Structures are given as structure tokens and as C-alpha cells.
Amino acid sequence: MKVEFKINNTSKYLELLPNETLLQALRNNDFTEVKCGCNEGECGACTVLLDGKPVNSCQVFAMSAHEKEITTVKGIGTLYTPHLLQKTFVETGADQCGFCSPGMVLAAYSLLKENPQPSREEILAALDGNLCRCTGYVKIVDAVENTAKKLHTNNLVME
Amino acid sequence: MFKYVNQPVEKIDGLALVTGQEKYTDDFSFPNMLYVSVLHSGFAHAKILNIDDSEARKIPGVVEILSYKNVNQILYTTAGQGYPEPSPYDTMLFGKTMRFVGDNVCAVAAETKEIADEAIKKIKVTYKELKPILNLAKSVSSPIIIHKDDGAFPKIPVFYDAKKNIASKVEANIGNFDLALKKSSRKIDFDFSCSYGAHCAIEPHASVSYLDLRGRLVIISTTQVPFHVRRIVSHVAEIPVSKIRVIKPRLGGGFGGKQEILLEPIVALITWRTKRPAKLVYSRREVFKSTRCRHEYQTKVSLGYEEDGTINTLHLDALENAGGYGSHALTVLANAGSKTLPLLNKIENLRFTGMGVYTNLPVGGAYRGYGATESYPAYSQAIDMVCEDCGLDVVEYYKKWCIKSGETSAIFQALGEGKEGVAMNIGSTSLVECLDEGAKLSDWYAKKKLYGKDSGYNKGKRLKRGIGMAAMMQGSAIPEIDMASAYIKMNDDGSFNLHVGATDLGTGSDTILAQIASEALDTPVESFIVYSSDTDFTPFDTGAYASSTTYLSGQAVRKCAEEIKKQILKVGAEMLSLSLDEVELDDCRVIAKGKKEEEVSYAEICQYSMYQKNQFQIQATASHISPKSPPPFAVHFVEIEVDTFTGIIKVLNYTATVDCGTPINPVTAEGQVEGAIVNGLSYALFENYYFSPHGKMLNDTFGKYGVYTAFDIPPIKVKLVTSYEETGPYGAKSISEININGALPAIANAFYNATGKRLHNGPFAPEAILKVLSGK
Numbered sequence: 001m002k003v004e005f006k007i008n009n010t011s012k013y014l015e016l017l018p019n020e021t022l023l024q025a026l027r028n029n030d031f032t033e034v035k036c037g038c039n040e041g042e043c044g045a046c047t048v049l050l051d052g053k054p055v056n057s058c059q060v061f062a063m064s065a066h067e068k069e070i071t072t073v074k075g076i077g078t079l080y081t082p083h084l085l086q087k088t089f090v091e092t093g094a095d096q097c098g099f100c101s102p103g104m105v106l107a108a109y110s111l112l113k114e115n116p117q118p119s120r121e122e123i124l125a126a127l128d129g130n131l132c133r134c135t136g137y138v139k140i141v142d143a144v145e146n147t148a149k150k151l152h153t154n155n156l157v158m159e
Numbered sequence: 160m161f162k163y164v165n166q167p168v169e170k171i172d173g174l175a176l177v178t179g180q181e182k183y184t185d186d187f188s189f190p191n192m193l194y195v196s197v198l199h200s201g202f203a204h205a206k207i208l209n210i211d212d213s214e215a216r217k218i219p220g221v222v223e224i225l226s227y228k229n230v231n232q233i234l235y236t237t238a239g240q241g242y243p244e245p246s247p248y249d250t251m252l253f254g255k256t257m258r259f260v261g262d263n264v265c266a267v268a269a270e271t272k273e274i275a276d277e278a279i280k281k282i283k284v285t286y287k288e289l290k291p292i293l294n295l296a297k298s299v300s301s302p303i304i305i306h307k308d309d310g311a312f313p314k315i316p317v318f319y320d321a322k323k324n325i326a327s328k329v330e331a332n333i334g335n336f337d338l339a340l341k342k343s344s345r346k347i348d349f350d351f352s353c354s355y356g357a358h359c360a361i362e363p364h365a366s367v368s369y370l371d372l373r374g375r376l377v378i379i380s381t382t383q384v385p386f387h388v389r390r391i392v393s394h395v396a397e398i399p400v401s402k403i404r405v406i407k408p409r410l411g412g413g414f415g416g417k418q419e420i421l422l423e424p425i426v427a428l429i430t431w432r433t434k435r436p437a438k439l440v441y442s443r444r445e446v447f448k449s450t451r452c453r454h455e456y457q458t459k460v461s462l463g464y465e466e467d468g469t470i471n472t473l474h475l476d477a478l479e480n481a482g483g484y485g486s487h488a489l490t491v492l493a494n495a496g497s498k499t500l501p502l503l504n505k506i507e508n509l510r511f512t513g514m515g516v517y518t519n520l521p522v523g524g525a526y527r528g529y530g531a532t533e534s535y536p537a538y539s540q541a542i543d544m545v546c547e548d549c550g551l552d553v554v555e556y557y558k559k560w561c562i563k564s565g566e567t568s569a570i571f572q573a574l575g576e577g578k579e580g581v582a583m584n585i586g587s588t589s590l591v592e593c594l595d596e597g598a599k600l601s602d603w604y605a606k607k608k609l610y611g612k613d614s615g616y617n618k619g620k621r622l623k624r625g626i627g628m629a630a631m632m633q634g635s636a637i638p639e640i641d642m643a644s645a646y647i648k649m650n651d652d653g654s655f656n657l658h659v660g661a662t663d664l665g666t667g668s669d670t671i672l673a674q675i676a677s678e679a680l681d682t683p684v685e686s687f688i689v690y691s692s693d694t695d696f697t698p699f700d701t702g703a704y705a706s707s708t709t710y711l712s713g714q715a716v717r718k719c720a721e722e723i724k725k726q727i728l729k730v731g732a733e734m735l736s737l738s739l740d741e742v743e744l745d746d747c748r749v750i751a752k753g754k755k756e757e758e759v760s761y762a763e764i765c766q767y768s769m770y771q772k773n774q775f776q777i778q779a780t781a782s783h784i785s786p787k788s789p790p791p792f793a794v795h796f797v798e799i800e801v802d803t804f805t806g807i808i809k810v811l812n813y814t815a816t817v818d819c820g821t822p823i824n825p826v827t828a829e830g831q832v833e834g835a836i837v838n839g840l841s842y843a844l845f846e847n848y849y850f851s852p853h854g855k856m857l858n859d860t861f862g863k864y865g866v867y868t869a870f871d872i873p874p875i876k877v878k879l880v881t882s883y884e885e886t887g888p889y890g891a892k893s894i895s896e897i898n899i900n901g902a903l904p905a906i907a908n909a910f911y912n913a914t915g916k917r918l919h920n921g922p923f924a925p926e927a928i929l930k931v932l933s934g935k
Contacts, residue, residue: 032186033179035411037361038443042861045361073179082174090173093826096834097665098176099362099411105177127869131861133359133412134665135830136837137869 005066007031008075016062022048025062026072033074033102037131044130047103048072054103054110056129073102076109084156085109085147094143096134104130108144112158116151118144163677164889165881167826168684170670172409172663181409184365184381189436192369193222193268195429196275197439198282199449200257200264203519203854204291204305207255207284210265215281220274223433224282226265227253230428234310235395237451238486238524239384239418241640241701245577247319247326247485249311252395252424257286258305258483259519260855261448268429268437291519293854295455295480298324298516305483305517315577317489326485327515329493331573334508339472343463347544350460351537352920353903355480355848356453358526359866362411363446366422368429369436376430377404380423383413383662384702388423389694395424398431407692413664414838415525418704419451419486447859451524452848454491454515455480456533460541468549468556472508473541475500475534479515482522488515490576491523494530494634497580499538501568501790502632503560509570519854525704527835528899531633532842539629539904540917547911552607554598557630557794558591581638583787587882587892590792593816594630600876601626601796601814610912617913624811625913626798629904632790635884635893636707639784643712644698645719647676648778649727650688651769653747653761655680657687660700661712666895667827668708672716674823675888679720680727682747682761698780706791706893709823713888715783722779727761730768730777734759789884791892792818795836795901799909803932806925808844808906810873815898821890822879832877832898839902841867847922 002013007026016025023046026034034057037045041059048057049071077083086105089095094104104127111118111126118126123144124137132140151158175181212224230253236246253263264284269275292301306321313319318328340346366380376398382388385405393400410417422439429437441449462473477495481488496511526532546553562568564585572582598604606626609616617623646658657676663669673687680686691697700712724744731749732742735757742749749764751757759767768777796814801807815832822828845865849857858864883890907918916931 032182035179035183035362036185036440037363037411038861040443040860040862043361043443073177078178079174079180082178086174086177089177090169093167093170093830095170095173095176096667096827096830097360097362097410097412098172098181099183099360099409099665101177102179124869124872129868131359131361131866131868133361133414133838133866134834136833136835136875137867137872138833138837138875139826139830141869141872 003066005070007070008072018063020062021058022060022062022065023057026057031072033072035099035102037099044103044107045100047106047130049106049110052110052113054107073105084150085112088147088150089143092139092143092146094135094140100130100132104132104140112147116158117148120145161678161889162681163674163684164823165821165825168670168674168824170667170827171673171689172669183362183409183411184367184379185440187367187379189369192436192438193270193429193433194272194275195266195268195426195437195439196272196279197266197425198264198279199445200262201260202257202286202288203260203293204289205257205286206289207257207264208287209285211283215267215278218274218278218281220270221267221278223268223429224265225253225425225428227255231397233395235391236486237419237421239387239420239702242390243314245315245489246487247311247313249306250484254309256309259521261521262483266425268433291854293519295457295478295516295518298518305519317577324517325514326481326517327489327492329496329511329513331496331511331570333569333573336472336474336508336510339508340463343471344466345464345548347541348459348461349537349541349544350919351458351540353456353533353536354921355455355521356526356842356846357447357864358414358416360412360414360416363441363443364417364422364450365440366426367436367438368426370430370434375402375404376427377406378423378427379406379408381410381417382407383418383664383704385662385692385694386660386699387702388420391420392423392427396427396431398427404695407662410664413703414527415704416451418525421450443861444859447864448856451486452521453526454523458534458537460537462541464545466549468545468551470503470506470545473506474510475538477513477534479513480520480523481515481517482520483517484522485515486522486524488523491530493574493576495534497570497574498531498633499534500570501562502630504562504566504568505560511574521848521856527896529896532900535629535631535900536903536907536921540907543908543911554594554603554628558594561590561630564588576637576640581787586789586886587820587884588792589818589880589882590630593792593794593818593880596878596880597794597796597814597816600878601798601812603796606798607912612915621803623801623803623913625909626796627905627908627912628794628796629901629908630794631897631900632792633706633893633897634788634790635710635887636785636788637705638786638788641701641705641707641711642782642784643700643715644780644782645716646698646780647719647723648776649723649765651762651765653765654686654688657689658697659691659712659716660697661708662692662703664703666831667824671709671823671827672713675713675716676720678889679717680724681744706896709891710887710893711783711785713823713891715781717888718783719779719781722781723777726777727764730764731759734764734767785886787886789886789892791894791897793897793901795905797905797909799906799913801910801913806928806932808923808928810840813873814876815901816878816880817894817898818880818882819894820882820884820887820892822881823889823891825879828879828894829877831894833875835898836875836902837867837872839899843902843906843921844923
């Protein structure tokens with residue numbers, strides 16, 4: 001069946017089955033930026049924002065999200081219009097294999113939206129649901145801190 | 160000194176990665192594609208008497224089922240190594256004997272994944288259950304023979320005795336261990352066991368295949384070794400190499416886990432038979448149970464020494480659990496000796512004995528550290544014990560006794576990979592500086608004294624603090640075996656295509672290889688259009704393993720770029736009407752030496768060579784093998800707090816000083832160090848496999864297995880202490896593996912500093928620590 005969803009501020013019709021998870025529905029409809037690392041809600045690679053809150057899309061039925069605002073990592077910035085946070089991830093070297101990056105970026109985005117000047121502890125806690133095996137998290141946490149510094153220095157509001 | 164090398168260049172794929180736009184294997188789908196599911200054995204040891212797939216075949220949408228009934232029984236090794244592989248040929252894609260829980264029974268291809276999964280449930284398999292071996296120590300003496308009548312054999316002339324369950328055996332003797340031990344006034348025997356470990360790359364294993372318009376098979380796969388995939392699929396699926404193209408798109412982490420040829424032959428056979436695209440993606444549980452892992456190890460160090468700390472003789476013995484198949488069983492074992500014993504090269508009598516044995520537990524394979532992770536805990540603790548006993552500072556001890564520039568170790572020649580090793584002298588090393596610098600950064604001397612038993616600091620306290628260290632070496636590529644090559648051509652705007660067989664696992668090798676070419680050709684990194692890991696369009700490279708990419712593939716790129724440089728200079732000189740010795744490269748131009756106004760740009764040079772006179776394509780290819788494997792060095796210091804009530808070890812500070820020669824890209828190099836340290840910490844303090852009494856892994860999810868999250872990491876200080884390796888590209892050596900080796904031994908030594916007790920088993924999980932503290 002085809003169901004209308006609001007994804008990245010655009011109305012989209014997704015072809016899906018009633019029992020599909022949001023992760024399946026998104027990936028089957030070319031939103032491959034949402035990654036599947038475990039399908040059990042434990043790695044955070046499939047993180048999307050539902051009405052601005054990060055969720056593991058493998059643990060959400062697609063139909064339960066159809067009246068909500070869905071944001072994937074492309075919704076905050078793309079290759080040609082990257083978000084400050086995404087640019088800072090690359091500058092800082094927080095990008096290794098990149099498989100956790102879409103989820104990690106969204107978890108960090110959601111934190112900075114709510115708390116633009118988080119402490120290191122608050123960053124660690126906010127990223128706790130997103131696994132990364134490449135970086136040891138060091139440069140990822142640095143990237144979030146660096147973004148916060150840029151927001152502060154340039155008096156920017158997190159968009 | 161350098162312009163493009165040793166610079167923190169951003170990864171060329173970085174923005175595409177963090178915006179989610181890069182493609183990984185599972186992101187590729189094709190019209191009319193079949194979905195594949197695999198049935199894995201639930202028994203650790205069983206014979207399949209029959210597979211009845213008649214019910215499954217009746218399900219609408221089931222297209223093909225592969226099993227021993229319709230797939231030829233061809234022996235191979237899943238280890239993606241150079242040919243002939245040093246791992247025994249003891250595996251079949253779909254055999255009749257199941258040798259571990261997770262072994263392949265059969266595979267179904269269907270119109271949807273749901274149908275394939277449904278069909279798997281309808282397949283009736285009649286097993287004859289066999290008694291399994293589920294204990295490493297009991298394997299050799301067991302009446303149960305795991306590879307009994309399957310014809311398993313070693314592909315190269317090495318010791319192999321399947322009748323005794325021996326998958327591999329290695330021995331090396333330098334001097335006379337026994338005699339020297341007898342003469343020594345003091346002796347230590349110290350044993351240590353390492354647990355199984357899972358790679359936990361966040362991207363699960365996946366393969367997609369299709370036929371192109373010439374009827375050739377294209378395999379897109381999560382692999383570290385595309386060229387080995389092509390060769391091994393050809394062997395197992397009986398498809399000519401000329402008909403196979405293997406592509407590695409972006410890869411979501413490897414760490415050795417994707418150096419195995421597991422899924423590719425299955426999709427290859429499905430596509431070859433049905434002429435339809437096929438996709439197989441393993442679930443996380445399948446990755447845990449059915450792919451490969453770090454071998455379980457029991458190691459023992461015996462040494463004889465004098466009261467001044469002189470070690471006369473040292474014997475390292477290793478018993479390795481290969482699991483059901485012998486993938487990497489020989490080479491990981493050899494590396495357990497060859498990557499540790501040369502470190503203190505002044506020990507005159509050295510002995511290494513090792514044996515890899517079959518059991519009916521999960522199959523070991525390549526894992527970052529590759530034997531060194533398993534042997535350093537015993538080695539480093541034994542050295543720490545010698546120093547404690549003789550009243551010496553262990554940092555000063557390493558400074559005095561460690562291998563220095565210009566020196567060698569007989570072990571280099573004695574221990575190779577399936578054959579004799581290669582003798583070499585150490586060229587570059589900053590190990591002594593790493594020791595000094597790390598001691599300073601971690602405040603070693605003061606803290607060691609403060610927490611030690613003489614100070615009374617920890618006396619009567621619930622929370623006891625300690626500091627410990629470990630010094631390490633690894634290697635850079637397998638000498639005189641591994642080969643890498645590169646191809647460069649010039650385009651008419653002065654840009655270049657750089658094609659490499661090298662495999663970027665997320666490490667950033669595409670970027671650093673471009674940096675190396677930039678340095679040689681004095682042109683920005685953006686001038687290079689990098690394409691890698693495609694067996695049709697990139698030249699051969701053994702792949703991303705053995706810490707080889709920067710050192711080996713990097714040198715192939717440098718050689719290739721030097722060749723291009725010659726061609727550019729020749730055309731430039733011709734255009735400027737000068738002789739070759741009157742011109743030089745300068746910032747994307749050829750100029751008359753000392754006269755910058757006489758210049759031709761790279762764009763003009765390429766256009767001239769394409770369109771104007773004496774036309775030819777400026778292009779070159781180069782291959783590289785290395786006569787040596789220069790070790791990177793690292794020193795790790797860790798400060799811990801042991802909660803003696805709960806057994807929890809909290810890491811307060813972690814300091815690593817690392818000699819990787821010239822870091823081609825300091826930011827990505829640091830990233831390699833940090834990632835390896837945290838993986839090492841997670842393995843040292845928590846990660847383990849728990850089995851049912853029948854050999855089934857019980858904790859086969861991320862949550863139960865317990866990978867470290869951001870919340871678990873301690874403050875980590877990393878300092879790269881550069882040296883210059885003459886045989887590497889612009890002085891570079893490897894960095895990716897070595898830093899996973901430090902956490903286990905350094906924490907164990909810190910634990911001794913805090914509590915006066917030694918640790919003999921990893922991981923140092925709270926319940927195990929409580930047992931040690933209570934003396935049970």
C-alpha cells in the first residue's frame with residue numbers, strides 16, 4: 001500500500017506493508033541514508049528524528065509515524081548544502097567508515113538543538129545509544145564540542 | 160618539509176558519508192532481484208543425513224535452494240589471503256558435516272526476504288548428532304576427530320594433522336632455552352588466557368550480485384580483499400576469473416572480519432544459476448554466530464633471569480582455538496610470536512611454540528592485532544614481574560633492552576607466515592622517545608610510586624588506584640609476499656585519475672593515497688580522482704590486512720606518481736625547449752630551474768601531450784612488494800581505579816605514544832589509534848563469548864555482547880612521535896593494528912600496582928576481578 005509521510009519537510013508516498021518498521025519502509029523507498037546495523041534497537045545506526053526526537057527506526061512501526069515529522073540525516077544537510085555539524089564532523093575527523101555517521105549526526109543534532117552548549121558529560125550521555133567501532137568516539141565527541149564552540153563564537157542558533 | 164603529506168587533509172568521502180549519501184553494499188538493489196537467506200546449523204557437531212526441501216520449494220516465490228545436494232563439494236579456506244593460502248583447505252560452502260553452531264546448512268533464494276525466511280523454516284534437515292569438542296585444552300587428546308574424512312589438507316607444505324585436531328603448529332628456537340633456563344638464578348612462569356572477541360563492524364556482512372550485459376558476474380561486497388574474493392569465488396563457484404568482477408563500495412568497518420570469503424560464493428552461485436540479481440545480508444546474530452572472530456588463546460611465558468634484570472632466556476607458548484575451521488589458524492599463531500619476541504631483542508635465547516587446534520566452537524579469523532593482542536598480556540606482565548622482582552623501573556627497563564635502530568632479532572627470519580620469515584634490521588624507531596614522552600604525559604614515575612605498595616596509598620581503601628604500562632610493536636605488511644599496485648593517468652585540465660586496488664575500510668586510505676600522490680607531483684589532493692577496489696578497473700592489491708595499506712599501497716602510489724613526474728618533466732622540458740636537467744616541478748607547473756617565469760602548467764602539458772606534438776597519454780602503473788616489514792611501535796600507559804567491593808575497574812586516564820613513522824594524515828592516524836584503544840579497552844574489560852553447554856553462543860547481540868559506547872570511554876591522550884622509515888612512502892609505517900594490543904597488558908599491570916595481584920584471564924569483568932581479589 002501507499003501511505004503519505006512527511007519526510008525531511010517534504011510530503012512523500014511510501015510503498016509499504018502494514019507490519020513494516022519505519023526502517024524497512026524508509027530503506028525500501030530509497031532513503032538508504034538510514035542504516036541497519038542490528039535491527040534490534042541496540043546500535044543506533046537507523047536513528048531518525050520523529051518530531052525532532054531521535055528514535056531507532058527499526059523499533060517503530062512505519063504506520064505509527066505517518067502523521068509525524070520524520071527527519072533523516074539528509075534532512076539536516078546534504079552533500080551540497082551540508083549542515084555546520086556535518087562539516088565539523090569531517091573537519092574534526094569524526095568520519096571513519098561512516099556507517100554510524102547518519103545516526104550519530106542526528107543524535108548530536110538533537111542534543112545541540114535542545115542544549116547548544118552541552119558539557120562533555122552531556123555529549124557522552126546523548127551519544128550513548130549510537131555505537132561506533134572505528135573512532136573510539138573521541139573525535140565524534142570533539143566534533144560535537146567544536147560545533148557548540150562555533151555556535152557560541154559566531155552567535156548562531158542551531159537550525 | 161612536506162606540503163601534502165603529514166597534513167590533516169579532510170577525508171575525500173567525508174561529506175558524502177556524514178550526509179548519508181555514500182553507498183554501502185546493502186544500499187544497492189537491482190530490478191528482479193532475489194533475496195537470499197541461509198540456514199545455519201544449530202548443532203556444534205553433526206552429520207547431515209538428509210535435507211528435504213520439497214515443502215520449501217512448493218512455496219510460491221522460492222526460486223533456488225543450494226545445499227550439498229546440488230553444490231559441488233569443493234574444499235577451500237574462507238581466509239582471504241594471498242595464494243597459495245597458508246590456511247588449510249578444510250571448508251566447504253555447503254558440506255555434510257556441521258562443525259560449529261552457525262555452520263552453513265543450505266541457502267534459499269526467493270522473490271522476497273520474507274519468503275526466503277519462510278522457506279528456511281520449511282526445510283527438513285535430518286541430522287546425526289555427533290559429540291562435540293567444546294574445550295580448547297581437550298582437543299588434541301580427544302577421541303573425537305573434527306575433520307575426519309573430508310580430505311582437508313594444507314595448501315602449502317606446513318605441519319598439519321587433522322587426525323589429532325591440529326590445524327597449525329609453529330616452532331622457533333634461537334639459542335638454547337633449556338640450557339639457559341637451567342643456568343638462570345631466577346625463573347618466572349606466567350600464563351594468560353584471552354577470550355573470544357567479535358569485530359562488531361557496525362555494517363553487517365552483505366553481498367549483492369548480478370550479471371552484466373556481457374553475461375559476466377558482478378559482485379558488490381563488504382570485503383577487505385576484493386581480489387581474493389574474485390579468485391576464491393572462481394574456485395568455489397567454478398566460474399572463470401575472467402567472468403567475475405568484484406567491487407567494494409563504501410565499507411562500514413572491517414577490523415579483519417571482512418577478510419573472509421563467506422557470502423560471496425553463495426550470491427555468485429544464485430546469480431550464475433538463475434541469471435538474476437541476488438542479495439544476501441546477514442542479521443547481526445548471524446554475524447556474531449556464523450562469521451569469524453578473534454581466536455581464544457592460552458599463552459604461557461617462561462623465563463630465566465638474573466637479579467640485575469638480565470633475561471637470559473624466554474619461551475612463549477601459545478595454544479589457539481581455531482574453532483571448526485582453520486581460517487588464519489597458522490598465521491595468527493606465528494604472529495603471536497613474531498610480533499612480540501623481537502621487542503626485547505637482547506634476550507639471547509628465545510623459544511616460541513604454538514599450536515592451533517580444532518574445536519566445535521566459533522571459527523577464528525583475522526582480527527586487528529592478529530596474534531599480538533593475544534600474546535602481549537602474558538609477555539608484558541612477565542616483563543613487569545621481572546622488573547618488580549629486581550627493583551627496576553619497567554619504563555627504564557624497556558629503554559635499555561628494547562630493539563634499536565640498526566639492530567635486528569633472529570625471530571624476524573625464524574618466524575614467517577607459513578614459511579621462514581625475512582631477516583631485517585630496524586630502520587626507523589622512536590620507541591625510546593615514546594617511552595619517555597608517555598611517561599611524562601601520564602606522570603608515570605610519580606604515580607607508580609604513589610600507588611605502589613610501599614607508599615601505603617591504597618592500604619585499607621575500597622577504591623584502589625594503580626598505573627601500568629605496556630610497550631608494543633607490530634609490522635607493516637607481509638614482507639616479500641604482499642603486493643600492491645597503482646595506476647595514474649593525467650587529464651587535460653591537469654587533474655589525475657588515481658586507481659588503486661587498495662581497500663578503504665573507512666580508515667581513509669583513499670584520502671591518504673591521494674596525499675602521497677599529491678606530494679610526489681606537487682599538486683593539491685583535489686587534483687586526484689580516486690577510484691579503488693574494483694577488480695575490473697583497478698590494478699591488483701592483496702587488500703586491506705596485515706597493516707599494509709599505508710606502507711605498501713602507499714609506496715606503490717608513490718612509485719607510480721614518480722613515474723608520472725618523469726613523463727611530465729619530459730613534456731615540460733620539450734615545451735620549454737630545455738633539457739631535462741634544467742627543469743623541475745613547482746606547484747602544478749614545470750619551470751626552468753631557478754626561473755619561475757619560464758613555466759608551463761600541468762593543464763598545458765597534458766593538452767600538448769594529447770593534441771599537439773609527440774602525442775601520448777601521460778600514464779603509469781607501478782607495483783610494490785616490500786623486502787621488510789618495519790614495525791610501528793607504541794607505548795600505552797593506563798591509570799585505573801579498582802572498586803574492591805564491586806570488582807569494577809574504572810579507567811581514569813589512558814595515554815598512548817605511537818611511532819608510525821611519518822603520519823601521512825595526523826588526524827586519520829590519531830583516529831586509528833583512538834579507535835583501536837577503545838576496541839582494546841572494551842575487549843579487555845568486558846567483551847566475551849558466553850556459550851550454552853552445547854556450544855551455542857548466547858550473547859549474540861550488541862546489547863548482550865557489550866560493545867563500549869561513548870559513555871564508557873575514559874580521557875584518552877594520543878601523541879604521535881614521528882620517525883622516518885626509509886622504505887615507506889615519505890617515511891610512513893603502519894598504524895591501524897598495534898594500538899589494540901595495549902589495553903589488556905597495561906590494565907593488568909596497573910591492577911598489580913593497585914592490588915599486588917596478577918591477572919591471568921581476560922576480560923577483566925567485575926565478577927572475575929572479585930574472584931581474583933578474594934583469592935578464589
